[in-house]
Amino acid sequence: MNDPESLFFPETAARRPLLIAGPCSAETEEQLLTTARALAAAGVGIFRAGVWKPRTKPGGFEGVGARGLAWLARVKAQTGMRTATEVATASHVRAALRAGIDLLWIGARTSANPFAVQEIADALAGTDTPVLVKNPLSPDLELWIGAIERLRNAGLRRIAAVHRGFTTCEATLYRNAPQWSVPIELHRRMPELPLLCDPSHIGGQRELVAPLCQQAMDLGFDGLMIEAHCRPAEAWSDSAQQLTPEALDGVLRGLTIRDRNPENEHLAQLRAEIDRADDELLALLARRMEIARRIGRFKRLHAMPVLQPARYDELLARRASEAVRLRMDPAFIRTLLRAVHGESVRQQLEEDRP
Ligand code: PEP
Ligand code: MN
DSSP: OOOHHHHHOTTSOOOSSEEEEEOSBOOOHHHHHHHHHHHHHTTOOEEEOBSSOOOSSTTSOOOOTTHHHHHHHHHHHHHOOEEEEEOOSHHHHHHHHHTTOOEEEEOHHHHTOHHHHHHHHHHHTTSOOOEEEEOOSSOOHHHHHHHHHHHHHTTOOOEEEEEOOBOOSSOOSSSSBOOTHHHHHHHHHOTTSOEEEOHHHHHSSGGGHHHHHHHHHHTTOSEEEEEBOSSGGGOSSOGGGOBOHHHHHHHHHHOOOOOOOHHHHHHHHHHHHHHHHHHHHHHHHHHHHHHHHHHHHHHHHTTOOSOOHHHHHHHHHHHHHHHHHTTOOHHHHHHHHHHHHHHHHHHHHHHHOO
């Protein structure tokens, strides 16, 4: 992929990953400056903080608004870091540029709206502001590409994409399903476009940030945008997924950055596919157990025994013969089904307890 640091800021040395870190939201000047000083000490070059927060429902913390821009200017003056914030309207763009914000991003709720993206693109025309385009909430690659094209058509050249996962109705480990195949396809379609990963919004919990960072690096992403807060537990938004600057430093030190040769990328893509299959397998198993618990309740209501050997034998025989057709060893499928069935019976018995 590309070298976004020199693309965005040609005077800085190229390095991978390009790092952007900072709190989900600007809350107070003290919170911003405390977080920023620690991140600067950890070597982060670009500081992020949302001052306008698009919230799913009204009533949540919707950001401190334009006064947060002055705090970001102070972060820049005191630490030397570049600054970044989210924009969703032309007036956000104008206010951010007036305040000297270095880099803007378009959030997932905005990149899905062509009217809003066009308005932002028009407001940016004639500048060479670096802009990051987060993927839309839904895994709609054309919509993501469309947003990038609107900015390009307005004459902007310093553009990168940020993968932040997708809304899903399946129960998954993640807040937003990574569906790595979508950003991988974006890279195939636009190989010159720098691609960053936002593990914080994909994971939704801080424990998932490190493995997601590593996965993104293994897949050849150019950079990372990570949420960090001086006191994550007290954060006014996205508290569960933010890291302290010290924890972030640990995550970065723990990363293995491999050469981006095509073999590595191919292997990493295959591993990502395996991970996706495992996610689906787990979600399916969870669904099966839920059905088993419902059966348990039904049997209890109707005073039926939990274990019904005839049905179990039939199930095993039928699946074992199907296994051959699906290129699997019948003995393996029997072992697997016995384990699944054992857990089902255990859950039914638990459900059976009055
Ligand atoms: C954010 O970066 O804090 C944010 C709101 O992200 P997204 O648009 O990806 O949900
Ligand atoms: Mn956030």
